[in-house]
Amino acid sequence: MANKFQGDQLIIGNLGDSRAILCTRERYQLIPIQLTVDLKPDLPSEATRIVNCEGRVFAAEEEPDVCRIWMPDDDCPGLAMSRSFGDFCLKDYGLISIPDVFYRKLSKQDEFVVLVSDGIWDVLTNNEVINIIASAPNRGIAAKLLVKKAVRAWRYIYLGSKVDDCMVVCLFLDDEQPVLSHSHSKNIGKHPSKHIHRN
Structure with a gap:
């Protein structure tokens, strides 16, 4: 995901x-x-494209709530998104790398934009995310605070299973000099160790 400002256009x-x-x-x-x-393979427009290209869309028995894109004759690689860079084995079966582009005119009431990976959305709602960011004692640690709360929610909801990647980028809009805050989850479960935090 990438974002860009042109005047008051996001x-x-x-x-x-x-x-x-x-x-x-x-x-x-x-x-x-x-x-x-969220560009998931079971979105009707995405699923239609995938099936028309002979790919398959279904959820595996062990993860009945997670639809994935699969090869026509093999239960691999099981990608849980319908658009992506790389994943060349699926590019002939409906996986594309063309982004959806969204525009928004910003107003004085708009306070911040949050770019967040799916590991956060698995455990927190849109409302919870903005309230956590807004409650941070300072903007420089807002992303870190959201990652910490998401990791805690993973441990509580999924009872010790691996934690999906939790990545957050916050951009605060109401200052002359916007503040950027971003953070990744630390090594938990099977994920590699990485923690970045920058003002």
Whole structure:
């Protein structure tokens, strides 16, 4: 996922199952506005393209809630998104690398944009995410705080199973000099160790 500003225009290109949300304020209430669509293989338009290219879309028995794209005659690689860079073995079977592009005109009520990987969305809602970011004691640690809460939610909901990648980028809009905050989850379960935090 990539984002770009042109004046008061926000342009976001997405080709995975990450999500961008905007936090805007209506009087005293924070409102999440989902800016992108999670590009999962079971979205009707995505599934149609995949099936028309002879790919298959289904959920494996061990993960009945996770639809994946599969080769025509082999139960691999089982990719849980319908658009991606790489994954060359699926490119002839409906996987594409063309991003969905979303536009939004920003207003003075818009406070921040959050770009978040699917590991966060597996355990937190749009509302929870913007409230966690808004509650950070300072903007420089907002992304780190969200990752910490998501990891805690994974441990509680999935009872010790591996934690999916939790990556967060926050861009605060209401200053003359926007503040960027981003963070990755640390090594938990089967994922490699990586933790980045920068103001």
